[in-house]
Amino acid sequence: MKKVERSEILDYQTYTEKRDEIRSSAMHEKDRRRIHLGEHLTFLFENTDTIRYQILEMVRIEKMVKEAGIQHEIDTYNNLLGESGELTCTLLIEYEDPSERDKMLGSLTDLPEKIYLLMENGKKVYPEYDRDQMSDVKLSSVQFLKFSCSSPPAAIGSEHSLLKIESPLTAEQKELLKSDLR
Numbered sequence: 001m002k003k004v005e006r007s008e009i010l011d012y013q014t015y016t017e018k019r020d021e022i023r024s025s026a027m028h029e030k031d032r033r034r035i036h037l038g039e040h041l042t043f044l045f046e047n048t049d050t051i052r053y054q055i056l057e058m059v060r061i062e063k064m065v066k067e068a069g070i071q072h073e074i075d076t077y078n079n080l081l082g083e084s085g086e087l088t089c090t091l092l093i094e095y096e097d098p099s100e101r102d103k104m105l106g107s108l109t110d111l112p113e114k115i116y117l118l119m120e121n122g123k124k125v126y127p128e129y130d131r132d133q134m135s136d137v138k139l140s141s142v143q144f145l146k147f148s149c150s151s152p153p154a155a156i157g158s159e160h161s162l163l164k165i166e167s168p169l170t171a172e173q174k175e176l177l178k179s180d181l182r
Contacts, residue, residue: 001047001048001082001083001084001180002081003048003078003081004048004051004052004055004074004077004081006067006070006071006074009055009056009059009070010056010059011059011065012059012060012063012064012065015056015059015060016060019056019060022053022056023053025049026049026050026052026053029047029049029050029053030044030050030053032172032173033045033046033047033050033173033176035167035169035173036167037157037158037163038163038165038167040093040095040104041091041092041093041094041158041165042091042092042094043089043090043145043156044089044092045087045088045089045176045177045180046080046081046082046088046089046090047081047176047180048081051077051078051080055073055074055077058073058077059073080144082146082147082180084181085148085149085150085181086146086147086148086149086181087117087146087147087149087152087153087180087181088144088145088146088147089144089145089147090142090143090144090145091112091115091143091144091145092141092142093105093108093111093139093141093142101141104162105138105139105140105141106138106139107162108139108160108162108163109134109135109136109137109139110160111139111143111158111160112129112133112134112139112143112145113126113129114158114159114160114163115127115145115156115157115158115160116156116157116158116159117147117149117153117155118153118154118155118156118157118166119149119153120151120154124157125147125149125153126147127145127146127147128145128146128147128148129144129145129146130143130144149181150181151178151181152169152174152175152177152181153169153174153177154174155167155168155169156169
């Protein structure tokens with residue numbers, strides 16, 4: 001997948017002026033790439049457009065002007081983009097009630113290793129994940145997952161004992177993920 005380049009990142013003032021238009025387009029792209037698994041797991045499959053938007057937002061929020069800081073954001077977010085034969089996503093673990101969220105994040109410490117993509121041939125593909133996003137006692141509510149696969153999945157699922165669920169992908173979602181694998 002094409003990485004975001006420095007020339008694609010506007011200075012924060014120019015971006016602020018164009019933000020409504022850029023944000024509208026980015027939100028549309030994110031909506032198309034968002035997959036809900038049950039009521040508590042949301043996967044956002046990233047691509048160049050979604051990552052570019054995240055970088056622009058960080059530059060705006062932090063009012064970055066130094067090249068080193070901007071390049072650091074580009075490098076950090078580009079790491080979330082897959083290489084050829086990889087799909088990457090941000091997993092959001094969502095519980096509205098703070099006490100329930102804390103309890104569940106303590107009970108789901110092994111969730112990333114229980115997430116899978118179900119391929120058309122029935123094979124399950126499990127992700128690589130950032131072990132720094134978890135500890136023995138608690139999982140971060142945001143996880144970054146990378147799946148190695150050569151074709152788009154048919155479904156996404158969880159084998160975790162507290163969240164056993166599988167959901168088929170729509171034709172549009174499969175087509176988007178197929179384009180990411182090229």
